[in-house]
Amino acid sequence: xxxxxxxxxxxxxxxxxxxxxxxxxxxxxxxxxxxxxxxxxxxxxxxxxxxxxxxxxxxxxxxxxxxxxxxxxxxxxxxxxxxxxxxxxxxxxxxxxxxxxxxxxxxxxxxxxxxxxxxxxxxxxxxxxxxxxxxxxxxxxxxxxxxxxxxxxxxxxxxxxxxxxxxxxxxxxxxxxxxxxxxxxxxxxxxxxxxxxxxxxxxxxxxxxxxxxxxxxxx
Ligand code: TYD
Numbered sequence: 001x002x003x004x005x006x007x008x009x010x011x012x013x014x015x016x017x018x019x020x021x022x023x024x025x026x027x028x029x030x031x032x033x034x035x036x037x038x039x040x041x042x043x044x045x046x047x048x049x050x051x052x053x054x055x056x057x058x059x060x061x062x063x064x065x066x067x068x069x070x071x072x073x074x075x076x077x078x079x080x081x082x083x084x085x086x087x088x089x090x091x092x093x094x095x096x097x098x099x100x101x102x103x104x105x106x107x108x109x110x111x112x113x114x115x116x117x118x119x120x121x122x123x124x125x126x127x128x129x130x131x132x133x134x135x136x137x138x139x140x141x142x143x144x145x146x147x148x149x150x151x152x153x154x155x156x157x158x159x160x161x162x163x164x165x166x167x168x169x170x171x172x173x174x175x176x177x178x179x180x181x182x183x184x185x186x187x188x189x190x191x192x193x194x195x196x197x198x199x200x201x202x203x204x205x206x207x208x209x210x211x212x213x214x215x216x217x218x219x
Contacts, residue, residue: 004087006130008098011138012175013164014148015194016201020138021096023202024209028092036086039096041074044081050074055160064112068119071102076126098132099123100181105163108177109170134212136205137182138194142171145194 007024009017018039025035042051050070062070078095086093099119107116149164182189190208194201 004090004092005133006083006087006093006095008095008100008132008135009138010097010100010104010135010178011194012104012140012142012145012171012178014145014152015138015140016148016198017136017138017194018096019198020136020192020194020201020205021094023198024136024205025094027202027206028094034089034091036082036091036093037096038078038082038093040078040098040101041071043074043078047074047077050077055162057162059162059165064106064110065118067110068102068106068122071106072122072126075099075102079127079130095132098135099127100135100137100178103181104174104177108180109166109174111170111173132188134209135182135185135189136208137178137189137191138201139175139179139191140194142168142175146171 009021009024011017021037025037028035040047041054042048050073054067054070054074075098083093083095102119103116107113107119113119146164146168150161152158153161153164179191182191190205190212192201192204192208196204
């Protein structure tokens, strides 16, 4: 694999991907890698403003095109300000969510687009042929994930629940959508059972990453 690679963490609500991303970053740093963490939406100052528009408020406040355009605007900023410059310097970039989130949430979940043409076109505009080297998909039962997510939000004055408010079938569709994406691109996706204990999920991620690295080295 080339120096400087791009690894994304994906999953539904309450899958624990943000915790796991931090643990994986620690592991990489301990093995001597220079790591940069980013997230979508909202990794930059402008991105934070876009994030607030997207994750707060009424779940039906945007039509599907407006919502999708906002995610791609944020993605463009993330790529040009954080991801591309860090990769150029040979760093490993970990992103908490990336383009697969848009396919999972806005296409599969919301189920308002006939196909992914809008997303595919916008992706080309903001990213060209660039793709993540590895995508960890943290898969968990929808009810279990939502319970975790609401529990975490309790008492925290968390206003960022716009997507959690969608009905359960939205979350079922997006979970199955993610699994379909993983099936389509098995060389990029690594599916992890996120219902296990935090330390077991962490170990599974590291094991899968090391196996992936050995495979790359042999090629
Ligand atoms: P995130 O900060 O990862 O929240 P959480 O930790 O609750 O998963 O993402 C914020 C929300 O934005 C989340 O509900 C998923 C949603 N989202 C999309 O709908 N489409 C996208 O393209 C992205 C990047 C996120």
